[in-house]
Amino acid sequence: MSRQVKVSLGTWSTSSFGLERPADLEQTLKVAAAFGFDGVELAGFADHVTSDRYEQPAARRALSAMLDDLGLEPVLLAPAPHGRIDGLPPWPLTDDREAVALHDGWWAEFFGLAADLGIKRMRIDPGMRGPLPYGVDYDRVWDRLVGMFGRLAEQGAGIGCSVVWEVESGQPFNKPARS
8 A cells, every 4th residue: 555645844843944033934835845845734823824814715825826836735734722812721721611612713713724725634732831730620621621622623524634632742631541
């Protein structure tokens, strides 16, 4: 069985090439193409591919055309877990239905963006640093986190977009199952 492999670069990593910080999206994409990458993982933050910046269909079409012109396939979208909702508690830490609804809506905007750009994977990050705050019930937060991830996975499946968990140091839950 053969499998097509894409060699991709995350647009958030361009500082490793010595580009002026922060490198803008166009500069980052040109560097990725010049280095011979055929795919790109798009940062949904740092003024790269945010739902605000690419809210309009014309802007999304222009981004898609730029990617095509550079020979880059968008293979993943990695929204920052706070964006416009910065200042709200991370979704696993809150029971506040209004806050959870704002988080849900924010992620829905990114799924629409992913669908319009033909992106088949979205990286999910709860936006939390560990350890958990004192007085927070581990099992309750775990259940909220798993529930939100499940809702996002279902939403992604509806548009053909796999949802993947970002395992990053410093997060309180970096394991595939309880143990």
